[in-house]
Amino acid sequence: MNEREALFRRLAAACGSHGAAAGEPPPGEAPPATEGDRVARFAEAFSAAGGFLLRGPVEAILSDLGEMLRAEGVTALFFPEDDAAAREFAMALVPFGPFTLTTGTEVRGGGAAVTAGFRTAEAAIAETGTIVETSAGGKTLLPGMIADVHVSILSAASVVARMEEALAAFGADPPRNISFLSGPSKTGDIEQTLTVGAHGPKKAIALLLPPERTE
Amino acid sequence: MELTANAFGRNARKALLDKTLQEALGRTTGRFLAHRDAAAAAFPEFEATRERASRIKRDVLDHLDTYLARFIEEAEKRGTIVHVARDAGQAREIAARIARDEGVTLAVKSKSMAAEEVSLNEALEGAGVTVVESDLGEFIIQLAGEAPSHIIAPAVHKTREQVSRLFERHLGEPRTDSIPELVGMARRHLRAKFLSAGMGVSGGNFLVADTGSVVLVTNEGNGRMGTALPRVHLAVVGIEKVIPRMADLPTFLRLLPRSASGQTISSYVSIVTGTRRAGDPEGPERMHILLLDCGRSAILEGKYREILKCIRCAACLNTCPVYQSVGGHAYGWVYSGPIGAVLTPLLVGLPEAAALPDASTLCGACADVCPVKIPLPDFLLELRSDARDQGLKTPGEIAAMKGYAGVMKRAGLLEAIERIGGVLGQFFTKGKGIGGLPYPFSGWTERRDFPAPAAQPFRKLWKIRRGVTR
Numbered sequence: 168m169n170e171r172e173a174l175f176r177r178l179a180a181a182c183g184s185h186g187a188a189a190g191e192p193p194p195g196e197a198p199p200a201t202e203g204d205r206v207a208r209f210a211e212a213f214s215a216a217g218g219f220l221l222r223g224p225v226e227a228i229l230s231d232l233g234e235m236l237r238a239e240g241v242t243a244l245f246f247p248e249d250d251a252a253a254r255e256f257a258m259a260l261v262p263f264g265p266f267t268l269t270t271g272t273e274v275r276g277g278g279a280a281v282t283a284g285f286r287t288a289e290a291a292i293a294e295t296g297t298i299v300e301t302s303a304g305g306k307t308l309l310p311g312m313i314a315d316v317h318v319s320i321l322s323a324a325s326v327v328a329r330m331e332e333a334l335a336a337f338g339a340d341p342p343r344n345i346s347f348l349s350g351p352s353k354t355g356d357i358e359q360t361l362t363v364g365a366h367g368p369k370k371a372i373a374l375l376l377p378p379e380r381t382e
Numbered sequence: 383m384e385l386t387a388n389a390f391g392r393n394a395r396k397a398l399l400d401k402t403l404q405e406a407l408g409r410t411t412g413r414f415l416a417h418r419d420a421a422a423a424a425f426p427e428f429e430a431t432r433e434r435a436s437r438i439k440r441d442v443l444d445h446l447d448t449y450l451a452r453f454i455e456e457a458e459k460r461g462t463i464v465h466v467a468r469d470a471g472q473a474r475e476i477a478a479r480i481a482r483d484e485g486v487t488l489a490v491k492s493k494s495m496a497a498e499e500v501s502l503n504e505a506l507e508g509a510g511v512t513v514v515e516s517d518l519g520e521f522i523i524q525l526a527g528e529a530p531s532h533i534i535a536p537a538v539h540k541t542r543e544q545v546s547r548l549f550e551r552h553l554g555e556p557r558t559d560s561i562p563e564l565v566g567m568a569r570r571h572l573r574a575k576f577l578s579a580g581m582g583v584s585g586g587n588f589l590v591a592d593t594g595s596v597v598l599v600t601n602e603g604n605g606r607m608g609t610a611l612p613r614v615h616l617a618v619v620g621i622e623k624v625i626p627r628m629a630d631l632p633t634f635l636r637l638l639p640r641s642a643s644g645q646t647i648s649s650y651v652s653i654v655t656g657t658r659r660a661g662d663p664e665g666p667e668r669m670h671i672l673l674l675d676c677g678r679s680a681i682l683e684g685k686y687r688e689i690l691k692c693i694r695c696a697a698c699l700n701t702c703p704v705y706q707s708v709g710g711h712a713y714g715w716v717y718s719g720p721i722g723a724v725l726t727p728l729l730v731g732l733p734e735a736a737a738l739p740d741a742s743t744l745c746g747a748c749a750d751v752c753p754v755k756i757p758l759p760d761f762l763l764e765l766r767s768d769a770r771d772q773g774l775k776t777p778g779e780i781a782a783m784k785g786y787a788g789v790m791k792r793a794g795l796l797e798a799i800e801r802i803g804g805v806l807g808q809f810f811t812k813g814k815g816i817g818g819l820p821y822p823f824s825g826w827t828e829r830r831d832f833p834a835p836a837a838q839p840f841r842k843l844w845k846i847r848r849g850v851t852r
Contacts, residue, residue, distance in 0.1 A: 171454075171466045174621075174675055178447035181683035212646065271663075275611075277577050295635075295647040305661030312607055313573075330632035341593050341628065343460075343658060343665050344610060347651035352603040354565060355643070356519035356535060358542050359410045362565045365518055366572065367603025367650065 205293045205326045212296025216350030222375040233263025236283050239316050243269040243280040247307045252320045253285035271309040284310025288319040291326045292333050297349045299333050303342035311348050317368035322376050386714035387735035393712035403539045407709050410538045414700040417644025431636050436755040438630050439691035449591045449624045456594030460656025462669045474505030480670050481509040484614045486580040492605040493517040494585025497618045498716045514575045516604035525552045531710035533696040534642050582608030586619035592627045595655040599648050606652045615666040620674045622690035637753035641695035677729040691754040698748035720748035724761045736774040739765035800839035807835040
């Protein structure tokens with residue numbers, strides 16, 4: 168008898184269920200309040216998690232973003248090859264600072280430049296102020312993982328109220344990696360003092376596109 | 383890790399005399415607790431969510447064979463290699479074999495109590511792997527050669543100065559008293575490791591049965607990188623961490639960060655399912671899950687089943703007056719605080735850790751904050767009576783407890799003793815309380831001052847209050 172069979176024999180004896188079908192899920196708890204505007208609630212929760220939301224006309228977003236990236240000392244921008252919106256924003260931003268374009272591969276190779284990684288968010292969750300990114304369709308997760316500043320491009324239509332809706336969208340077969348990103352990377356490990364930028368981005372910025380720019 | 387649970391008294395004395403630790407404990411537990419309370423108060427559905435989580439976990443434990451089988455089936459369908467370890471020795475063998483077979487020389491590890499439980503690092507190092515802890519707190523104590531003292535804040539007992547000294551000695555960094563600079567040093571040093579490691583080692587906060595997914599909840603982002611960048615991912619997880627459905631995950635995500643640190647959600651939640659798929663630019667080519675029994679199936683069988691509902695949030699540590707005073711190391715093993723006082727004896731055997739259930743005032747605060755409603759005080763009490771049944775209590779202690787029970791059942795006798803105590807107490811009282819009673823009462827006063835008995839018995843005060851005088 169191998170180890171796995173032995174384990175299941177022990178479990179069956181302990182549970183006394185002998186392979187009986189498990190119980191039904193208990194009734195759901197009352198959902199977190201969902202009144203009010205989803206986007207407004209996302210904005211509030213995202214900033215509570217330490218993120219910065221930029222909205223308004225694209226020109227205004229670009230100039231604000233340029234200023235924020237310069238303040239962080241960013242010199243290089245990168246985006247997924249197959250992400251048109253991220254490419255467009257990164258390219259449009261080049262005149263706003265001493266920024267050059269690089270690639271995720273380059274950054275992963277361990278370049279020393281301070282980087283901003285751009286990526287279109289698959290969804291956002293109002294309840295928790297969360298940006299949702301996944302590997303579905305072979306998409307890269309590097310911009311939100313190894314960049315110094317993470318810039319998410321977000322459309323109002325992709326904001327869902329609660330975590331349940333975000334997860335239900337994947338059905339029974341989730342992509343290999345589903346990432347919930349809520350604000351910058353944080354640690355309190357030294358003297359319990361909250362410090363940003365432990366391993367992931369030191370700043371998390373979301374650009375909320377005006378409705379006319381979303382498909 | 384080495385087990386010194388039965389030396390709780392000695393460990394506690396050492397901790398009480400450690401000034402740095404005392405300051406850190408006061409600062410941390412209080413802060414975590416305040417944040418937790420505020421988060422719970424700001425979330426009207428907190429109570430309903432606790433109830434639901436408790437019921438889901440109870441259902442899982444009642445049918446663990448069914449749910450675990452489903453988890454394994456779904457995980458294997460998606461390319462994950464699932465291993466099962468009966469005990470710590472077997473877990474170490476399996477991990478070492480995986481490392482050798484995969485040809486790994488450098489591993490980045492995120493925080494995992496399960497890995498601590500089986501001394502996984504030792505096994506990997508024995509297989510020629512350099513293991514680098516990537517959680518900042520774990521990294522700091524790895525450099526210091528110490529064990530974690532708190533489930534979610536492993537280096538709570540270290541000051542910034544101590545950290546800077548460690549970074550100077552081990553990383554060649556200049557001395558600084560700036561915390562952001564220290565974090566930046568660790569970030570640079572560990573980033574290089576993430577990019578070159580062959581294997582990422584992690585624990586797992588939840589295993590999702592209906593999709594075969596492993597869920598990791600972190601704030602730093604190390605868990606994310608370690609499970610996406612290296613060629614191999616090894617997750618070490620206890621069998622009790624299963625939840626039935628992906629749809630159940632939000633319930634637990636609403637409880638864990640709030641209970642642990644008062645956050646609505648942690649910075650990162652990674653849900654990883656199987657290996658890298660065709661066309662994926664990152665993700666491991668090989669994914670191993672090492673499921674640990676290590677005493678869990680034995681617990682499942684008995685009256686302590688519900689302890690396996692624990693989601694390792696550490697709220698019970700932060701709220702516990704004993705933990706607040708002595709910290710994690712005093713408990714002498716991986717798990718500390720109330721959860722440790724129950725779980726350690728159950729996992730390693732009561733004779734090896736009979737001192738731990740006594741390390742509690744039974745005040746009940748742990749049960750009040752537990753997000754999955756584990757009856758911790760009941761379990762502590764039950765373990766004490768088990769210890770007596772197993773002959774682990776001294777005849778003196780049993781006699782004393784019997785005598786105490788006899789007195790407490792007789793109001794008149796209690797009052798008489800209270801009167802005598804009120805008189806005698808004056809002779810032993812110094813300052814705030816009674817410091818040194820003679821044997822057999824010395825057990826109570828060795829490590830703490832006992833409050834002085836009141837000059838008037840309670841019943842007498844009560845009568846005076848109500849205007850009834852003798």
